[in-house]
Amino acid sequence: xxxxxxxxxxxDLTVSYDRKPVLYGVDIVVETGSxxxxxxxxxxxxxxxxxxxxxxxxxxxxxxxIFGQPYRKAVTRVGYVPQRESVDWDFPVSVxxxxxxxxxxxxxxMRRVSKRDRLIASxxxxxxxxxxxxxxxxxxxxxxxxQRVFLARALAQESDLYLMDEPFAGVDAATETAIVELxxxxxxRGKTLIVVHHDLSSAREYFDKxxxxxxxxxxxxxxxxxxxxxxxQKTYGGRLTILSDVAxxxxxxxxxxxxxxxxx
Amino acid sequence: MKVPRISPVFVLLVFFAFPALVHAxxxxxxxxxxWSEQTFRxxxxxxxxxxxxxxxxxxxxxxxxxxxxxxxxxxxxLFGDTLSHAVLPGVALGFLWSRTKDPVAIFVGATVxxxxxxxxxxxIRKTTRVKEDSALGLVLSGFYAxxxxxxxxxQEMEFGNQSGIDKFLFGQAAALSSADVGLMGAVAMxxxxxxxxxxxxxxxxxFDEGFAGSVGVPVEFMRYVLLVGLTFAVVSSLQxxxxxxxxxxxxxxAATAYLLTDRMGTLLLLSALFGIAGGLLGSxxxxxxxxxxxxxxxxxxxxxxxxxxxxxxxxHGLISKWLRRRNRVRQVSFENTMKAAYQVLESGDFSKESVxxxxxxxxxxxxxxxxxxxxxxxxxxxxASMVCSDxxxxxxxxDARLSLTPAGWERACQIVRNHRLWELYLTNEACYAAxxxxxxxxxIEHVLxxxxxxxxxxxxxxxxxxxxxxxxxxxxxxERGAGLSTNPSSATGYFRQN
Numbered sequence: 001x002x003x004x005x006x007x008x009x010x011x012d013l014t015v016s017y018d019r020k021p022v023l024y025g026v027d028i029v030v031e032t033g034s035x036x037x038x039x040x041x042x043x044x045x046x047x048x049x050x051x052x053x054x055x056x057x058x059x060x061x062x063x064x065x066i067f068g069q070p071y072r073k074a075v076t077r078v079g080y081v082p083q084r085e086s087v088d089w090d091f092p093v094s095v096x097x098x099x100x101x102x103x104x105x106x107x108x109x110m111r112r113v114s115k116r117d118r119l120i121a122s123x124x125x126x127x128x129x130x131x132x133x134x135x136x137x138x139x140x141x142x143x144x145x146x147q148r149v150f151l152a153r154a155l156a157q158e159s160d161l162y163l164m165d166e167p168f169a170g171v172d173a174a175t176e177t178a179i180v181e182l183x184x185x186x187x188x189r190g191k192t193l194i195v196v197h198h199d200l201s202s203a204r205e206y207f208d209k210x211x212x213x214x215x216x217x218x219x220x221x222x223x224x225x226x227x228x229x230x231x232x233q234k235t236y237g238g239r240l241t242i243l244s245d246v247a248x249x250x251x252x253x254x255x256x257x258x259x260x261x262x263x264x
Numbered sequence: 265m266k267v268p269r270i271s272p273v274f275v276l277l278v279f280f281a282f283p284a285l286v287h288a289x290x291x292x293x294x295x296x297x298x299w300s301e302q303t304f305r306x307x308x309x310x311x312x313x314x315x316x317x318x319x320x321x322x323x324x325x326x327x328x329x330x331x332x333x334x335x336x337x338x339x340x341x342l343f344g345d346t347l348s349h350a351v352l353p354g355v356a357l358g359f360l361w362s363r364t365k366d367p368v369a370i371f372v373g374a375t376v377x378x379x380x381x382x383x384x385x386x387x388i389r390k391t392t393r394v395k396e397d398s399a400l401g402l403v404l405s406g407f408y409a410x411x412x413x414x415x416x417x418x419q420e421m422e423f424g425n426q427s428g429i430d431k432f433l434f435g436q437a438a439a440l441s442s443a444d445v446g447l448m449g450a451v452a453m454x455x456x457x458x459x460x461x462x463x464x465x466x467x468x469x470x471f472d473e474g475f476a477g478s479v480g481v482p483v484e485f486m487r488y489v490l491l492v493g494l495t496f497a498v499v500s501s502l503q504x505x506x507x508x509x510x511x512x513x514x515x516x517x518a519a520t521a522y523l524l525t526d527r528m529g530t531l532l533l534l535s536a537l538f539g540i541a542g543g544l545l546g547s548x549x550x551x552x553x554x555x556x557x558x559x560x561x562x563x564x565x566x567x568x569x570x571x572x573x574x575x576x577x578x579x580h581g582l583i584s585k586w587l588r589r590r591n592r593v594r595q596v597s598f599e600n601t602m603k604a605a606y607q608v609l610e611s612g613d614f615s616k617e618s619v620x621x622x623x624x625x626x627x628x629x630x631x632x633x634x635x636x637x638x639x640x641x642x643x644x645x646x647x648a649s650m651v652c653s654d655x656x657x658x659x660x661x662x663d664a665r666l667s668l669t670p671a672g673w674e675r676a677c678q679i680v681r682n683h684r685l686w687e688l689y690l691t692n693e694a695c696y697a698a699x700x701x702x703x704x705x706x707x708i709e710h711v712l713x714x715x716x717x718x719x720x721x722x723x724x725x726x727x728x729x730x731x732x733x734x735x736x737x738x739x740x741x742x743e744r745g746a747g748l749s750t751n752p753s754s755a756t757g758y759f760r761q762n
């Protein structure tokens with residue numbers, strides 16, 4: 001039997017912003033068909049983890065493999081939902097334009113999007129109940145609707161691994177339910193999902209697995225093994241102050257040895 | 265949703281609004297020819313200088329307009345301004361090196377200086393705590409000052425006088441050589457090719473860089489493409505519009521287009537068109553004014569486009585916004601008057617068909633004169649008619665009687681129904697106290713659409729009474745009122761059965 005590489009494998013990943021470490025020696029292997037919630041306090045490096053996996057942020061050490069390959073080679077197999085605040089919603093594009101961006105990876109450089117791409121984008125809009133808004137400028141939408149547009153764009157990517165950065169932030173109850181259903185549906189179809197989440201209380205019912213993060217990987221595993229007072233205390237109760245301080249000092253001393261600034 | 269379209273009439277208006285303005289700039293100039301002859305000379309393209317100026321303006325409009333579209337959409341206006349000023353030392357050094365106005369030497373020098381400026385900005389931002397806007401300001405003024413110093417030195421040299429280097433400050437389209445125009449054409453072609461070939465890559469990087477990277481678009485590369493293209497556009501346009509104002513050609517046409525459309529493709533197209541039109545009008549104005557500097561004329565033309573779009577734009581324009589708001593206010597006032605008429609009729613158990621203006625004034629808590637004015641407005645709009653009575657002779661008589669037409673009756677019933685349904689919804693479903701709901705319903709009644717009303721009816725199970733015990737006018741009431749009009753003698757038409 002051939003060994004199928006896991007959707008995501010992270011080995012000894014270290015990332016720092018402006019010489020301050022954010023992630024420190026993280027190792028994770030995520031299995032196919034997992035629905036993983038990433039939780040941790042503010043500044044725990046949740047978004048950084050996602051961005052590093054996507055290759056948006058360059059790590060200072062360690063490596064990431066997507067289906068056994070570096071990210072560049074697996075572009076079409078990864079779908080991404082960035083944080084809603086990361087873009088300018090006054091930008092002159094329509095809902096349809098944004099969802100079509102999900103097809104760009106498949107269309108290839110300098111090629112136009114095909115009729116089939118438009119059809120897929122249209123179907124994805126339908127799935128999140130946003131078809132009637134297809135021609136609308138994206139600024140004229142509510143927060144929940146904007147989040148649905150981002151989800152539709154990720155769906156249009158037709159990927160096997162989905163990375164979502166706070167898709168539940170600032171959305172209405174109806175959208176929240178719709179997103180949960182969508183996540184379940186994708187999981188049923190054998191997709192792997194890694195979702196950054198800010199609300200610990202709902203994390204338990206939304207996800208199957210939990211990734212507890214606070215600069216270090218605190219724990220990763222099934223919900224019943226990880227959603228324990230002990231581990232949660234370890235994640236949220238007090239930052240790893242000594243590690244953070246010492247690491248900061250160490251980084252400060254060797255600032256000229258550091259290669260590149262991961263910030264773009 | 266309706267996609268906003270630019271009406272051709274509007275575009276034409278913008279074009280025709282101009283000759284008047286350009287003529288005005290001519291007043292006071294001393295020219296031998298009168299302006300119609302000058303205009304003929306300009307339009308016939310007989311002179312090589314005019315031909316070059318026209319072609320140059322078109323090319324400049326295309327390259328600056330297209331790149332400007334991205335500058336405005338990506339909020340890089342300050343960056344564009346800095347870049348355009350940072351090229352000046354390069355222009356001066358290129359001139360010093362070639363000792364003539366050699367387009368290639370100047371082009372190379374300016375490009376190098378512009379790119380150097382952007383590198384310095386990035387470097388300052390990365391290595392210090394100085395923020396980007398300050399870094400941009402620093403580089404802009406610093407580079408510009410260096411450029412002015414070198415220019416002054418050149419002008420004092422023996423070849424400096426007839427050099428024409430001063431044209432680079434404020435622009436002179438008529439001084440463009442064929443080589444200059446060729447260069448501008450090449451840049452414009454490049455810009456057009458870039459926008460067509462890399463359309464979707466530029467769109468996604470401009471909108472969402474993180475996502476662009478995640479779908480395999482080479483984000484860094486796209487940024488360099490845009491930066492280098494922008495530099496070329498600025499440098500090639502220098503002679504036509506001048507260092508001081510070239511950034512306006514990047515920003516103003518694109519900002520004008522941004523007021524008129526919600527789509528990037530249309531924005532780029534309009535931006536290029538406005539750039540071309542501004543360039544042509546500018547060189548025409550400069551030509552009329554006996555070759556005054558072109559830059560200010562071009563910028564003036566572009567700025568006027570912006571002003572016109574700012575006030576007259578169909579969607580975001582100030583005038584259309586004002587008109588829309590005025591219509592809304594008028595409609596609300598109509599509806600409130602009709603509602604008051606309904607309520608007066610209701611208080612008399614619908615035994616009468618008409619209401620007195622005095623009763624309306626009481627209900628609306630206004631003066632009789634005001635109520636009379638509102639009543640007249642209703643009559644003009646066809647929602648009501650005045651009923652002849654003994655006292656109707658006096659214009660401000662409070663006994664003048666008003667009767668709703670079928671259309672008015674229908675709308676009045678709808679508004680009252682909306683109001684009471686909403687009140688009921690708030691008390692029953694949203695658990696409001698009965699005395700808290702009136703204010704809210706006063707606003708909501710005017711905006712409830714057919715669909716929402718049907719939805720409310722379903723939720724509330726087709727109710728008959730509002731929280732205060734008043735009957736909610738039913739659909740039959742609305743119909744009956746309408747039916748009544750064919751038989752105005754029937755006084756029981758408005759009467760409700762239950």
